[in-house]
Amino acid sequence: MHFRNIGISQSGKLFSDKMNPFIVSIGSLNADIQVRVDRLPGLQETLIGRDFMMLGGGKAANVAFLARRLGVESRLVARVGSDSLADLALKAMKKVGVDLRHVKTVPGQCTAVTLIFMRPDGGKATVLSQNANDAWGHEDEKEITTALNQAPVGSVLVIDLDIPAFLVRYALQEARRRNLAVILDASPINRFTEDMFRYCDFVTLTLGDAARLLGRSQIYPEEGIEAAAELATRGSATICLKMGAAGCAVVGEEVYQTLSSPIPTRPMVVTGGGEAFAGALAVALLQKRKLQEALSFAVTVSTLAVTNYGAQTAYPDMDEVEKHLAQGVSG
Numbered sequence: 001m002h003f004r005n006i007g008i009s010q011s012g013k014l015f016s017d018k019m020n021p022f023i024v025s026i027g028s029l030n031a032d033i034q035v036r037v038d039r040l041p042g043l044q045e046t047l048i049g050r051d052f053m054m055l056g057g058g059k060a061a062n063v064a065f066l067a068r069r070l071g072v073e074s075r076l077v078a079r080v081g082s083d084s085l086a087d088l089a090l091k092a093m094k095k096v097g098v099d100l101r102h103v104k105t106v107p108g109q110c111t112a113v114t115l116i117f118m119r120p121d122g123g124k125a126t127v128l129s130q131n132a133n134d135a136w137g138h139e140d141e142k143e144i145t146t147a148l149n150q151a152p153v154g155s156v157l158v159i160d161l162d163i164p165a166f167l168v169r170y171a172l173q174e175a176r177r178r179n180l181a182v183i184l185d186a187s188p189i190n191r192f193t194e195d196m197f198r199y200c201d202f203v204t205l206t207l208g209d210a211a212r213l214l215g216r217s218q219i220y221p222e223e224g225i226e227a228a229a230e231l232a233t234r235g236s237a238t239i240c241l242k243m244g245a246a247g248c249a250v251v252g253e254e255v256y257q258t259l260s261s262p263i264p265t266r267p268m269v270v271t272g273g274g275e276a277f278a279g280a281l282a283v284a285l286l287q288k289r290k291l292q293e294a295l296s297f298a299v300t301v302s303t304l305a306v307t308n309y310g311a312q313t314a315y316p317d318m319d320e321v322e323k324h325l326a327q328g329v330s331g
Contacts, residue, residue: 021154022073022099023282024147026171027060027185028133028162029078029103031085034116040125049117056089056312057114058133059160059185062275063282065312066301068096070283070321075099077147079132079163085111092312102147106135112162133162144171148178156282160185160275161192172199181285183278184237189213197235202252204240204278205231221246225258240281240295242274248299254291261303261324276305276315300324 034053041047056065060078067074076098080086082105089111093100115127144167148157157175159182161168168184168191175182176199183202186192189209197203210227211219219227221243228241228251238252247260280301284294304316304324 019152020073021152021156021286022075023064023067023279023286024075024077024151024155024157024180025060025064025067025159025279026077026144026147026157026163026168027063027160028058028112028130029061029076029080029089030056030058030112030114030128030133031089032057032114032116034118036118036120038120040117040119051118053313054088056092058089058112059162059187059275059278060158061089061093062312062315063158063279064098065093065096066276066279066305066315067283068093068098069315070280070301070318072283072286073099075102075147075150077102077144079104079106079109079135081105081109081111081132081135082107083110085113102143104140104143106132109135130162134164136164136167138166140167141170145174148174148180151178151180153179154286156181156183156285158183158185158278158282160278161188165191165193169193169196169199172196175199181282183282185274185278187274194234197237200235200237202240202278202281203231203235203237204242204274206242206274210241224249225251225256229256240277240298242277242302244273248277248295248302250295255295259295259299261299273302273306277302280321297321297325 032055035049036051037047037049060076064074064076080089080103110131112131112133113129117125157180159168159171172182182200184196184200186203186205186209189212207219210231214227214230224241224243228239228249231239232251241249243249247258249258277298281294281298284297289297301321305314
């Protein structure tokens with residue numbers, strides 16, 4: 001990993017300047033509607049659910065929220081619609097102090113909505129209506145440029161593909177020109193193009209994402225490290241292959257291993273864990289943690305995030321994370 005290109009020393013620590021660095025989170029902002037069900041409904045069936053919940057969500061929003069929960073400044077660049085769901089999507093972030101100056105309202109559009117059905121085993125089915133998340137235009141390049149220009153040396157960009165791919169590519173290129181560390185959540189994978197690898201320092205993917213990129217029907221957790229290694233040859237980015245309860249296969253110039261969490265609790269709800277990993281990794285880099293420690297930190301936070309119902313409501317604070325980190329992470 002060529003740390004000199006992203007304001008990171010060869011020891012894995014971020015350089016600092018007179019301004020405090022922060023996390024810039026660009027991407028999706030949703031209103032999440034979540035309910036527990038015993039199973040998924042069949043066609044023309046009405047199924048009784050429970051534990052109904054409405055809260056803010058979206059990949060970028062979750063990253064920004066988590067950063068504040070962990071005591072780090074974050075700025076969100078996202079879009080909401082001109083409807084009442086916008087207030088719901090933003091409520092929790094306002095409460096924790098996320099900087100929302102770059103969140104804009106799209107007139108005549110609805111705020112993005114995610115419908116989440118949670119099974120007893122922690123699995124989920126999701127329906128996403130992108131709405132305002134897809135209502136970006138080329139004029140929004142100026143907003144991205146402004147947000148990145150305001151980020152001092154040592155800041156970290158976390159971005160996802162729930163917004164138009166041309167803007168993601170623009171943001172990646174702008175961040176690289178400004179020597180910012182870049183973490184890309186390569187989901188949805190159908191919007192990812194392999195030229196994006198060269199602009200990123202870390203790319204997070206699921207097993208399904210990796211299978212699609214490698215032209216395979218399926219990749220099993222025991223094949224994760226091999227798959228991550230193959231993807232790592234396609235660019236300079238460190239590949240973080242998220243494998244659920246099996247941990248995270250990480251391959252880059254300075255790391256080649258599968259990380260697992262020290263937390264014995266079986267994950268209860270697999271929602272929000274991916275964003276928790278990306279956000280926690282960004283926080284760890286911002287805090288000048290060495291690479292290995294940063295990855296262990298991210299795995300621990302993401303595991304804690306899926307042991308409680310909800311996404312933002314389930315995210316831990318720093319005290320809880322440090323308590324579990326003290327137990328050690330096995331590789």
